[in-house]
Amino acid sequence: xxxxxxxxxxxxxxxxxxxxxxxxxxxxxxxxxxxxxxxxxxxxxxxxxxxxxxxxxxxxxxxxxxxxxxxxxxxxxxxxxxxxxxxxxxxxxxxxxxxxxxxxxxxxxxxxxxxxxxxxxxxxxxxxxxxxxxxxxxxxxxxxxxxxxxxxxxxxxxxxxxxxxxxxxxxxxxxxxxxxxxxxxxxxxxxxxxxxxxxxxxxxxxxxxxxxxxxxxxxxxxxxxxxxxxxxxxxxxxxxxxxxxxxxxxxxxxx
Amino acid sequence: xxxxxxxxxxxxxxxxxxxxxxxxxxxxxxxxxxxxxxxxxxxxxxxxxxxxxxxxxxxxxxxxxxxxxxxxxxxxxx
Numbered sequence: 001x002x003x004x005x006x007x008x009x010x011x012x013x014x015x016x017x018x019x020x021x022x023x024x025x026x027x028x029x030x031x032x033x034x035x036x037x038x039x040x041x042x043x044x045x046x047x048x049x050x051x052x053x054x055x056x057x058x059x060x061x062x063x064x065x066x067x068x069x070x071x072x073x074x075x076x077x078x079x080x081x082x083x084x085x086x087x088x089x090x091x092x093x094x095x096x097x098x099x100x101x102x103x104x105x106x107x108x109x110x111x112x113x114x115x116x117x118x119x120x121x122x123x124x125x126x127x128x129x130x131x132x133x134x135x136x137x138x139x140x141x142x143x144x145x146x147x148x149x150x151x152x153x154x155x156x157x158x159x160x161x162x163x164x165x166x167x168x169x170x171x172x173x174x175x176x177x178x179x180x181x182x183x184x185x186x187x188x189x190x191x192x193x194x195x196x197x198x199x200x201x202x203x204x205x206x207x208x209x210x211x212x213x214x215x216x217x218x219x220x221x222x223x224x225x226x227x228x229x230x231x232x233x234x235x236x237x238x239x240x241x242x243x244x245x246x247x248x249x250x251x252x253x254x255x
Numbered sequence: 256x257x258x259x260x261x262x263x264x265x266x267x268x269x270x271x272x273x274x275x276x277x278x279x280x281x282x283x284x285x286x287x288x289x290x291x292x293x294x295x296x297x298x299x300x301x302x303x304x305x306x307x308x309x310x311x312x313x314x315x316x317x318x319x320x321x322x323x324x325x326x327x328x329x330x331x332x333x
Contacts, residue, residue, distance in 0.1 A: 005320050021325045030315025054325035061323045069316035098331050223320075 001117065003033050006226040007249035010234050012201060012242060019049035020199050020247040021057040023112075025064050029072055031117065036064045037251040038112025041128050041199040043105075043173060052106035052175045056091050060112065063087065075116055081184045084114070084123045088174060088182045095175030107175040110182075111141060111197055115189060118255055124183040126173045129203060133194040137212040142183060144172045168200070189253040192217040197251070201244030205237055215250065226250045 003026040011018040019042030026035040040056045042049025071080075088110060099106045109126025122130050124141040132138045142148065146169040147161035161167060172180050194217055203211070213219075214233055220226045234246050 003319070007322055007324070009324055018326045022322075023324070024320055024322045025318060026320040028315075028317045028319060034316075035320075050326045051329055051331065054327050054329075055331050057323060057325055058330075065311065065318070069311040069314045072314070072316070094331060 001033050002254040003035050003115065003251070004220075004223055004226065004254070005035060005037055005249070005251045006223045006230065007037070007039075007247070008227065008230040008234060009247040010238065010245070012245050013238050014243040015245055017050055018245045019043070019053060019108075020201070020245045021050070021053035021108075022247050022249055023057045023061045024249050024251070025061065027064075027069075029069070029116075031072065033115070033117060033253075034064075034068070034072065035115040035251060036060060036068075036112065037115075037195070037197055037249050038110065039128050039197045039199055039247050039249055040111075040174075041109040041126065041201070041245070041247065043107035043109075043170075043176075048104050048106045049108060052095050052108035055095065056088075056108055056110050056174055059087060059091055072116070077119065077121055077186050080114065081121060081123075081186070084121070085182050085184065088123065088125060089180060092174045092177075092180045096178065099175065105176065107170075107173045109170075109199070110174050113195055113197065113251055115251070115253065118189050118253070120187050120189055120195075122183075122185045122187070125180055126170055127168070128197065128199050131196045131198070131211065133196060133212060133215050133217070134190065134192065137208050140185065140187075144170055144183075146171055189255065191253070191255050194220050194250055194252045197249045199245065199247040201242055201246040202234070202237060202248045204244070205240040205242050206233060210236075217252065220250055220252060226252075 005024045005026050007022045007024045009018060009020050009022050021040045023036060023038050038060055040053035042053035095106045109128040111124045111128035111130060114121045122140060127143045127145050129139055130141045132140050146166045147156060147164050149171055150156040151158055151161050174180060194215060196215060214229050219229055230248050237246050
């Protein structure tokens with residue numbers, strides 16, 4: 001079994017600071033392989049978004065290095081899901097507390113994959129996304145945005161949502177509201193399937209066909225290929241005048 | 256316009272200029288401070304203490320890919 005993973009991030013063409021953070025870790029373990037792939041998009045409209053996204057990514061990265069190896073012998077996905085939700089809630093409370101004491105507003109999305117051997121778990125808060133790229137492109141996370149909720153409740157059509165001025169407004173993110181309800185999903189990894197985690201800045205101006213064509217398994221067979229395809233798409237995004245920071249990570253298992 | 260009136264206007268203008276200089280100096284100092292705290296746009300890969308990694312290695316755990324990209328040196332958790 002082999003895991004292939006890579007990531008790339010870019011400040012973009014407009015912003016003075018990159019508020020996104022990203023983490024890609026894979027490891028050989030006594031029972032096989034493990035990985036953590038995550039993207040956090042610090043809130044553009046909020047001050048110190050880069051600090052919020054960095055804190056969340058560091059927390060998970062440090063967990064992966066220091067606690068996860070000792071959790072592996074008794075690994076259980078239900079417990080893992082519970083622990084991830086607890087960690088995200090603790091981080092949310094910490095950022096809310098820090099913000100209120102320093103008169104700042106910090107916020108970030110938190111979206112990622114934890115994989116152990118042939119199984120995985122996704123965790124998600126906000127409007128970053130995870131896509132599964134197999135023989136088609138499918139979004140496996142739900143956007144925690146006002147317009148997405150309105151569409152689901154039948155109060156807005158998907159077409160109206162695309163042009164609604166509130167399309168970027170989040171109904172939850174880490175660091176802003178008292179409570180967060182992270183979305184957790186469990187699944188099995190498959191051969192020739194690539195998972196993509198990205199910030200909204202990466203996907204806004206790309207079509208699903210473009211993402212699928214460039215990042216399908218045949219084009220991302222090695223880490224080098226992954227890196228060159230991600231950079232190519234990031235340059236396309238910049239050429240199309242996307243104003244946000246741009247971040248993407250890819251992950252694939254060869255079982 | 257009398258000499259007195261001209262003097263009052265000149266004094267007001269001088270006070271206005273001085274207040275502006277003080278205000279903008281304070282603002283730029285504050286902005287520089289924030290920039291210094293947040294600017295490093297390079298990748299920051301934090302190294303763990305050898306003890307922790309050694310303990311993990313005993314458990315048969317070895318990092319293959321290890322990329323952590325953040326854009327501030329500031330920490331909330333020390």
